[in-house]
Amino acid sequence: MSAFEAFVTVHQYQLAAIPEDLWLPLFMKLGEDYLDAGNYVELHYGDPLEGYSLHAKNGDQAIKKHSEIFLVDHAWTTQPDNAHKELLENHKLLERLENLMDIEAEEFEEEESEKEDELEHDDEAIKTVAEQANVSYDRAKEVLEAEKYEIVNAIMRLTVDEDFKKESERLQDEVFGQLVASGKAQEKEDKISKEKEERRKNRHDAWLKERVNNVCNKMWSYLQTYSYSVLKGDGQPETQTAWYINDEVGSAICHSSDPNTMCLPFIFSRGASGMIPYTVMFPIKDIAPGEIMTCDLIPKNLERPIDKAAYLLAYENRILPGQEGVSVDEIKKLSTVCIYIPYYKYEFCDKLAKQSYQPTIDLPKVNCSNEKKERGDEDRILVYTTTEFVRQNLSHSKFKLTNDRTKADIIWFSQDFTEWDSLKPGQIINQFRYENCLTYKQRLADLIQKTYGSPSWTLATYNLNTQLAEFVGDYLNHDGDEKHHENLWVTKPWNFARGIEISVDRYLPKLIRQHDSPTPKIAQRYLVKPCLYNKKKFDLRYIVMVNSDGTVHIYKMFWIRLANKKYNIDDLDDYEAQFTVMNYSNFPMTQLDYKSFIHNMEKQHSIEWTKVQNDINHAIKDVIMAAASEQQPLGLLDKNTSQSYESFGMYGFDVMLDDKYNPIIVEVNFSPDCTRACQYDPQFVNNLFSVTLGDKKGLEAFNVL
Known part of the structure; x- marks a missing residue:
């Protein structure tokens, strides 16, 4: 060859x-x-x-x-x-x-000579000059400042006539000898030199950072x-x-x-x-x-003309005039108001506002001909699990672990389950078949927009693969609000957890180009006015169980994730001030007891937590009801499937509060890691499994909706 x-x-x-x-x-x-x-x-x-x-x-x-x-x-x-x-x-x-x-x-400018107001007024030096030159305190100060606090030069300047020449030379030798002997002259010179070098370094670092920021934006x-x-x-x-x-x-x-x-x-x-x-x-x-x-800079996966035009807003000064990516014929096919802000307002927002949703829970029903096997009071329920915290902490007397999935009554997977046809009649699986309508961020946003529209408990969210023009319209509608920080957006991968690949940005070209990320992303409006705890951001993780009849169980104990530093909207690069997920990073993590958190919140903000918790519960239930009443791929239902097994789901709901204490559902997580929950509450896993039995004692750990 x-x-x-x-x-x-x-x-x-x-x-x-x-x-x-x-x-x-x-x-x-x-x-x-x-x-x-x-x-x-x-x-x-x-x-x-x-x-x-x-x-x-x-x-x-x-x-x-x-x-x-x-x-x-x-x-x-x-x-x-x-x-x-x-x-x-x-x-x-x-x-x-x-x-x-x-x-x-810009060129870096070296620091000018120290200005008068930056000079250190050394009272002792002024008195020395006044005494040796036989002048007033004010006159000595004036000359000393003019001579940049060089004591000998100041004295010489005040004694320059011939009669004092010899005396000046003597004074110069005497004063210089005294200063050298004391070490104060060198100490002062070193101090001034160090301070000057630090100022120069800080100015140079700021100058260099500004240059780097300009390049990283463009x-x-x-x-x-x-x-x-x-x-x-x-x-x-x-x-x-x-x-x-x-x-x-x-x-x-x-x-x-x-x-x-x-x-x-x-x-x-x-x-x-x-x-x-x-x-x-x-x-x-x-x-x-x-x-x-010229070349074509528009990605092939953008199909709508208005998305193509929106994408090109990222390419400043690289668009040939008259070649903005949308032809006149294509524009005519759009609505009569085809620029971004009207498109966003009158096409997208008006559509959301028209949603009047009355959900009716109708989760998949188990085929009645497939009855569960009969079980006596002494029979134990066999559990097969791939989840370590379940295996380590399930101690309920009614349950027994098994390594044989085919014999299990309950199957608890920590991974996406795909072998649905292998499930036997009567088996219970801890997943709903189409639950990614909740756990994929872009699908959750789609579900909420097409049911409730734009409810108060969500933030504006856009799929950057399919809603680029809508996002750009929303962004431009708030353009000019930078001083109020209204145009900040957080971009997140569709299906990553643990804060992976999440960033906060305000620069439109960068936000648009997240469309090209190898990991598909959403853009979600940043909550710039969150409720704070000790002046720090926080979010709350709730564990939510959903039964096949649509009953929602919210674990009363929740977990507080707290930022390490005080919230500062002006420093978006400080992870410990802007983000709350620390347990998967190299930063220290603050752990709070939820009862102490509630007590301190009521004290700091003069609120009743019971009302806040009720609002959170209703927001969580609204999300579940939307999913449980819609056909897949929008929701959980599949009218073409008749299943012989039962399902339940366990999810991690991440909730923030705004500065008015209103709940914001940030995202819903699949198979959340509950290792820490088990450390806080040794009965946590047993209580989860009690939901499948309807056990009264275990259900006391939940708010049942």
């Missing part, structure tokens, strides 16, 4: 998007790292965009369709979470990116992604995603809905030498001399 044939074999999936006539030229250029685009193209500044744009070189020759293929280097490959740190440590890269993004960085107009696989320790492949910025040539290509150039990431495998990422660029139309070079 030739080297070229081997190249085609290894890269066949990437090559599929490239015309076959260009494979050999690409192979040759990759082998030599041959970056020859500069022979064919040139950068223009301010023509026709404010920043840089890429044009075919002026001359007699056009660049013909599929005639050339060019390698574009990557200036920077990063992960967004690491970007700030990398730029703070690499000043040359920072400067390159500033030039590439046309960011004019980088979302330039970042692209590619995915690749790596082998984990167990030999299984794992997909990872890299974010990258093309070099000056690639970053100057602007967007057009009718592009003349194709740009694709290409990961070149050099075998044992490793892999090198490039972008390959080739013309898909004839490009005339001097013509601007």
Whole structure:
């Protein structure tokens, strides 16, 4: 096999998007790292965009369709979470990116000589000058300040005539000798020098941080992604995603809905030498001399024209005028008010406001012909579980653990259960078949919007894959509210827990580009005015059991997750002030007893917790009722399924309170880890299983709705 044939074999999936006539030229250029685009193209500044744009070189020759293929280097490959740190440590890269993004960085100014009001007024030094020069205290102070608190210079300045010359020299030697002997002069000089250096360092750090912030904000107009696989320790492949910025040539290509150039990431495998990422660029139309070079920056998975246009708001100064991604014909197909704020207000919000929901619980019924096996009073109920906290803490006399799932009466899985057809008549499983309508964040938002609309116990939430225009409309509707911090948004993966990949942002391009994250995300309005406990943020975790008849059991004991630092809306980068989930991080965790928390809340805020708890209970029940009365995939019901088994569900509801003590349902978690709950309450697991029996004693631990 030739080297070229081997190249085609290894890269066949990437090559599929490239015309076959260009494979050999690409192979040759990759082998030599041959970056020859500069022979064919040139950068223009301010023509026709404010920043840089890429044009075919002026001359007699056009660049013909599929005639050339060019390698574009990557200036920077990063992960967004690491970007700030990398730029703070690499000043040359920072400067390159500033030039590439046309960011004019301010020069760092050295500190001027200390101003009069910054001088330390040393009373002893003033008295010394006044006495030695035989002048008043005020005159000595004036001259001493003018001489930057150099005592000898001040005395000499006051005694410059010839009669005092010899005396001045004597005084200089005497005073200098005294100061040196005491060590005060050196000590003072060292102190002033240290303070000056600290001030300079603080100003330099702030100046550098500002530059880095400017690049990290604007980088979302330039970042692209590619995915690749790596082998984990167990030999299984794992997909990872890299974010990258093309070099000056690639970053100057602007967007057009009718592009003349194709740009694709290409990961070149050099075998044992490793892999090198490039972008390959080739013309898909004839490009005339001097013509601007364009590509299509809109992801293929955006289908609605208004979403395409909304996405392009992330690409400041990279959109060719008149090529905003939505044609006139496409706009006519939209509503007559097709700009984002009216679309958000009159299409989306009006639709939510029209929801008048009267839920009727109708969870899946068990086929009556499949009766449970008869059981005597002494018979124990067999439990099969993959959940460690259940295995370690189930001690109820009515239950017995088994390792044989086929013989189990109750099956308790901590993973998603998929083998529904294997369940036997009469068995009980701790999952509802379609419960991801609750536990996937984007599906929970969809469920609530299509039932209740926009209830008071939720925050505005948008699926960035399907509701990009709605989100942009909401954002722009609050644009200009920065001083009130109304336009802050938290982005979260659809189905991650433990605070993974969650961030708070106000910069629209970054929020829009979360659409391109390898992990699909929602954008949820940030609660900027939360209720505080000792001036710190908190949220509450409730364990909720739902029976197959729709009965909701809310465990009376709940868990308080408290931020480590006082809430400060002006510092979004401080995790310990903005977030409450500490037990999966390297930060210390504060643990609170729920009864003490209630007592202190009533004392701090002059409220009755019973009313707050009732509001929380009703909000939780509203969520369950919506799920229990809707067909899948919106809800839990499946009218086409006749099941022979029973189900119940256990969920972790995360609840916040606003500054008016109204509950906000933040999210619902599948199979929550209850190890800490078992430590607080040794009967916790037994009480959970009592729900399946209707055991009166165990039910006392719950609010039953």
